[in-house]
Amino acid sequence: MEYVDSLTGFRLDGRRPNDIRQIRAEIGVVAKADGSALFEMGNTKVIAAVYRPTEVQNKGQQINNQALVRCEYSMANFSTRDLQEDQRGTEISLVICQTMEACILVHLMPCSQIDIFVQVLQADGETRSACINAATLTLADACFPMRDIVTSCSAGYLSSTPLLHLNYVEDSARGPDVTVGILAKMDKVTLLQMGSKLPIDIFENVMQLAIEGCKAIAQYIREVLLENTKLLESRKGL
Amino acid sequence: MEQRLANTWQMTVNERKFIEMALAADLRVDDRGPFDYRPCTITFGRHFSFTNRVGGSSEVQLGETRVMSYVTSQLVQPYRDRPNEGTLSIFTEFSPMADPAFEAGRPGEFAIELGRIVDRGLRESGAVDMESLCVVVGKLVWSIRVDLHILDNGGNLIDAANIAALASLLTFRRPECTLGGDDNHELIIHDIEDREPLPLIIHHLPVAVTFAVFGEGNIMVIDPSYKEESVMGGRMTITMNSNGDICAVQKAGIGISSSVIIRCLEICAVKAAEITSKINHAMESFNDGRSIQYPNFHPVDVAIQDNLPDVIMDKKQIENLIGHLAALPLDALDRNSNKSGAVVVGTNTRAKFENNQARDGVPFYSPSNWDPYPRKLCSRLARSSLKLSGLPEDVEEDKVNTTQSVTVECGLEHTKGASSSRALETPSEYTTVEATSQYIKAPKTLKDAVKIQNRKMRK
Numbered sequence A: 001m002e003y004v005d006s007l008t009g010f011r012l013d014g015r016r017p018n019d020i021r022q023i024r025a026e027i028g029v030v031a032k033a034d035g036s037a038l039f040e041m042g043n044t045k046v047i048a049a050v051y052r053p054t055e056v057q058n059k060g061q062q063i064n065n066q067a068l069v070r071c072e073y074s075m076a077n078f079s080t081r082d083l084q085e086d087q088r089g090t091e092i093s094l095v096i097c098q099t100m101e102a103c104i105l106v107h108l109m110p111c112s113q114i115d116i117f118v119q120v121l122q123a124d125g126e127t128r129s130a131c132i133n134a135a136t137l138t139l140a141d142a143c144f145p146m147r148d149i150v151t152s153c154s155a156g157y158l159s160s161t162p163l164l165h166l167n168y169v170e171d172s173a174r175g176p177d178v179t180v181g182i183l184a185k186m187d188k189v190t191l192l193q194m195g196s197k198l199p200i201d202i203f204e205n206v207m208q209l210a211i212e213g214c215k216a217i218a219q220y221i222r223e224v225l226l227e228n229t230k231l232l233e234s235r236k237g238l
Numbered sequence B: 001m002e003q004r005l006a007n008t009w010q011m012t013v014n015e016r017k018f019i020e021m022a023l024a025a026d027l028r029v030d031d032r033g034p035f036d037y038r039p040c041t042i043t044f045g046r047h048f049s050f051t052n053r054v055g056g057s058s059e060v061q062l063g064e065t066r067v068m069s070y071v072t073s074q075l076v077q078p079y080r081d082r083p084n085e086g087t088l089s090i091f092t093e094f095s096p097m098a099d100p101a102f103e104a105g106r107p108g109e110f111a112i113e114l115g116r117i118v119d120r121g122l123r124e125s126g127a128v129d130m131e132s133l134c135v136v137v138g139k140l141v142w143s144i145r146v147d148l149h150i151l152d153n154g155g156n157l158i159d160a161a162n163i164a165a166l167a168s169l170l171t172f173r174r175p176e177c178t179l180g181g182d183d184n185h186e187l188i189i190h191d192i193e194d195r196e197p198l199p200l201i202i203h204h205l206p207v208a209v210t211f212a213v214f215g216e217g218n219i220m221v222i223d224p225s226y227k228e229e230s231v232m233g234g235r236m237t238i239t240m241n242s243n244g245d246i247c248a249v250q251k252a253g254i255g256i257s258s259s260v261i262i263r264c265l266e267i268c269a270v271k272a273a274e275i276t277s278k279i280n281h282a283m284e285s286f287n288d289g290r291s292i293q294y295p296n297f298h299p300v301d302v303a304i305q306d307n308l309p310d311v312i313m314d315k316k317q318i319e320n321l322i323g324h325l326a327a328l329p330l331d332a333l334d335r336n337s338n339k340s341g342a343v344v345v346g347t348n349t350r351a352k353f354e355n356n357q358a359r360d361g362v363p364f365y366s367p368s369n370w371d372p373y374p375r376k377l378c379s380r381l382a383r384s385s386l387k388l389s390g391l392p393e394d395v396e397e398d399k400v401n402t403t404q405s406v407t408v409e410c411g412l413e414h415t416k417g418a419s420s421s422r423a424l425e426t427p428s429e430y431t432t433v434e435a436t437s438q439y440i441k442a443p444k445t446l447k448d449a450v451k452i453q454n455r456k457m458r459k
Helices: A086-103 A127-141 A200-236 B013-024 B109-124 B157-171 B226-231 B258-293 B315-327 B330-335 B347-360 B378-389
Strands: A023-027 A035-041 A044-050 A068-075 A112-122 A150-158 A161-164 A177-183 A188-195 B040-044 B056-062 B065-076 B087-094 B134-136 B140-152 B177-180 B186-189 B207-214 B219-222 B234-240 B245-256
Touching (some): A044 A127, A068 A127, A086 A112, A086 A150, A086 B109, A086 B245, A127 A150, A127 A177, A127 A200, A150 A188, A161 A200, A188 A200, A188 B258, A200 B258, B013 B226, B040 B258, B065 B157, B087 B109, B109 B140, B109 B157, B109 B234, B157 B207, B207 B258, B234 B258, B245 B258
Antiparallel strands (some): A150 A161, A177 A188, A188 B245, B040 B056, B056 B065, B134 B140, B177 B186, B207 B219, B234 B245
């Protein structure tokens, strides 16, 4: 199957290999939660919510000098046609948890627990990246102290071309899939996952492409947060 | 993390600070270099019984870490979207015996993460060939199951588990199955006594190399020990093969710069090559051991020569041949026994025959078209080999004529032969018979490979 048309250079959804998907974000969608966000990347739609730090439920897991970050990732049954394995969900929860733990200043909230809930409403590839982006927005909305914003996106290598933002069809091609999450301003990589096989030099290209994509998303997230702050300002009458 | 922290051994602040300061000064508490692996030993499961040749099991000891891996196979229905491919699944077993922080029963988060890293490296990179595991498209495929048991947690479980999985997959043999029966509809799974079990086709060896991150994300060491793991800020696992292909990467947590990642990739390439050679070395010594223990075992399929012209030898040549056979040690004959148990005179006798040729001046055959089972020779060969194996031999020379094929009982316990025995007029001493004609098979043609239209299959 030709993932990049040789004549026009377009991909299956009409994008060019370096084009990002259409991104849309909305803050404060869950009224009861302390922080919530809805994040869309192309056709992938994810909603995230977080509550303020609470006492650790399972006392055996309490850490005395920092907060315990827990993440629950679930895919709505209507989000996709294919059945997903349970273990994949657990791994994605773990990965999101570890990524957010790296960006929240957890040592400021010892002996407490932070719960992040992420639900996939529509899945069209890159669900874990969308979840991380949504979680970042959520934590910012709930005013958690953070080092930096974490953004994530994926890139692949099909038809001998590095492609940015793989959708579901390109993801199912069983080609290489590199998911990267960065701390935007610090320019550090927190999440790096890769499947299938790639030679080292091509891997470096694809990784760099994904990092560029993450920076573009970070730019957009900053704008959204700034707008949200301005809105709050005007509501408070400042 | 779901570890029961109340149950874990907690590290003291002093020890933690000591390890961190040592690493900042480029020292590791167990006196290793930052990119040195602990000593690694790979042992394979012993085959206690003659029949247990299919088990692929291995145990890896990496420093204090011990992981055991066991491979089994089963015939199942394939997935609907991949009807011509077999399946490979990895299961992990984190017993509290290895670490009191592990909970018995349901795998914790780390157990699942380890399983998925090993799974990504082996399956998604295409290391194990899935299409060769297909038996009947859309109906039956082999499902390979790898069970990883953590026996002792001394740090760096991922690397040890990966090596164990690779070693066990390399030594695993699955039974051969063919379509046969009256109308070639029946699926026959050959017992490993009848047909040699087949190895899996493995294209490359993906080796996992784990880095532990300390400090602000600038200090990286390879193969963290248990104490270093308690102190580390994060971990990065890169799975690579010796060809320089990256098969899988897993990193989540503390941020590191992309230049450090690229440097780690280069280090990983070197380490992966080292570990690959270690695994291959262990495999070779294991296979050598296996072939001495089990005479019928061949790591590689030995091509059987068919369609050789019959050799016609006169009496003098026959006696020379027997003389050479008598000079051979007994185990040389054993090693070259084929499946049916009949004796084949091995190729290491060829050199002697060539000498013979020069000596007598009688050019009777050339080694390349020498047929070890010429019908005319069978009786003599059989008797001489019987002499060597020490069985009673009571045949009078004038009774046996050279046109007969005599069946041989060579003293092996497993002499199942499905084909007919053509021995006639054999003396009563030989109660079990086995046709030497079994060795001469009809050459395979394309017709045998073509599957029958009617897909009926009887169990």
